[in-house]
Amino acid sequence: MDTNRLSKKIEAILNRQVTKEAEAAQIYLSYGCWADGEGYGGVANFLFRHANEERNHMMKVMRYIMDRGGSVKIEAIKAPPSNPKNLQDCFEKTFKHEVDNSNSIYEIVNLANEEKDWATYNFAQWFVKEQIEEEKLVMDLLDKLKIAGGPKASNESLFNLDKELAEMPDEVPLAREATEDNPE
Numbered sequence: 001m002d003t004n005r006l007s008k009k010i011e012a013i014l015n016r017q018v019t020k021e022a023e024a025a026q027i028y029l030s031y032g033c034w035a036d037g038e039g040y041g042g043v044a045n046f047l048f049r050h051a052n053e054e055r056n057h058m059m060k061v062m063r064y065i066m067d068r069g070g071s072v073k074i075e076a077i078k079a080p081p082s083n084p085k086n087l088q089d090c091f092e093k094t095f096k097h098e099v100d101n102s103n104s105i106y107e108i109v110n111l112a113n114e115e116k117d118w119a120t121y122n123f124a125q126w127f128v129k130e131q132i133e134e135e136k137l138v139m140d141l142l143d144k145l146k147i148a149g150g151p152k153a154s155n156e157s158l159f160n161l162d163k164e165l166a167e168m169p170d171e172v173p174l175a176r177e178a179t180e181d182n183p184e
C-alpha cells in the first residue's frame, strides 16, 4: 500500500527546498569566512550562527517529507557565490538571497494551494513567517551599516558595528507580534 501523502510535484518542490536551505547554509558559511578574514569577527560569528539556522530549516523540510511518507533526495549543492567586495556588498547579497528564498517558499504555498494539499500549505506557513524574520534581520543589518556611515563608514564605527553583531540576537521581533504594551 502506498502511504506517500505527497504528490510527485509537491515532493519534488519540497526536495528542491531542502537543497536550497543547504545552499543557504553554505553561503552564510562562505561569507562568514570572508568576514573573519577581513577582521570582522563579530559579523563572522553572526553569519556562522545563521548558517546553523539554515541547516535547521533544511532539517525541518526533510522531516516533513519523511513524516508524510515521501522520499528525501539529498542532491549536490552549488558552490557559494564569490566573496563580497565589502560589508555593504555582503549584506546586500545576503538580502537578495533571502528574498529569493522567500519566493521559493511562495512557490510551495502556490502549488499546495493549487493541489489543495492543506497539510503542506499549513506546513509552509511557518516558513512564510520565518522569511519575514529573515528578511527583516538583514534589513536591520543594512540599516545599522547605513547609520555607521555606509560606504564611508569610519574604521571606528565599523569596529563598533562588528562588536554589536557579535552579540546580536538571531531572532527579530515582528510588527505582527507587537502589542500596545509591548510595541517592540
Ligand code: FEO
Pocket: 021, 024, 053, 054, 057, 098, 101, 134
Ligand atoms: Fe532558510 Fe534564510 O532562510
